[in-house]
Amino acid sequence: MAGPLYGRAFQTAYVTRDLDGAIARYAAAFGVRNFMVFDTANGPYALRVGLAWAGDRMVEILDPQGEPSPLYAGTLPDQPDGLRFHHIGHLIEDADQWREVEQAIARTATPVASTISVPGQFEIIYTDSRSVDGHYHEYVYAMPDGMRFFSEVPRN
Template sequence: MIVDLKIPAVRGSLLSYQQFQMAYVTTDLERAVAQFEKGAGAGPFHVIRDFRLPDGGLIDVAMAWAGNTNIEIIQSHEAGGFYRRGLGSDEFGLAFHHAGYLVFDRAGWELLMETVAAGGCPVPASGSNSDGLEWVYIDVPGVDHCLEYVRPSQAWISLMNSMRN
């Protein structure tokens, strides 16, 4: 369940926020979901097809909860790009892509953005929607996956909580 645990943000720390997600990218969503369901006992997965990104790209997304951790699997419709990072040219690929963190309040979000700017961390993707949801992906030098931060809207929290097993 998405609940604000009131974890205070720490100036200068990208890891002091509430972690809620482990996310993967794949070349075959159905096969990746089957691997997680059979191999890790995760599921059931809820699939969202043809989700349009702010840059116009399309992805398919599967999500499930494992305890208090959201498992997200993403398959990009594009041949390359952000949601293909870590995937080789093999017939089937599945790779860890990002850890997801929640930032519930505007002050925490602003502190996060200050920390990112001060650290010179690249931002490969970010966006928002009309419901008030904001997200940003951060590349941390020397770390082989992204960190995603989400400032959730009430609509997003309701959607995520509705996917509970």
């Protein structure tokens, strides 16, 4: 049985240098056209973010604005509207499961690349497992208000 670090994979995430161009490119290739687009202002690194459901999988496209965070800088594609795979998102909806994930990260000494807190909605941990599987993992504890936010993401 897989441990808590291999929980429910719900999201595939990419980075780009041009969110609008990347969404158009993704739509042409895969038919996923309807995205929720928003800007973040958390911390020193701003992002434009596009989210869309494609069946039961969420697609996330991240476009760093200005100087990119080290979390994204090494993955950005050369082509402005290009997409480069960045992480798999794992959804956790239960506080006890979230504690299990936190404990497993500590127990296995999995490198933590970043943590984000959106009070009342999300707690997020990015782990850096590039030396094992070539990419990051994002663990998202979505509280009820976070799940409501996800329910507003367009379905394709």
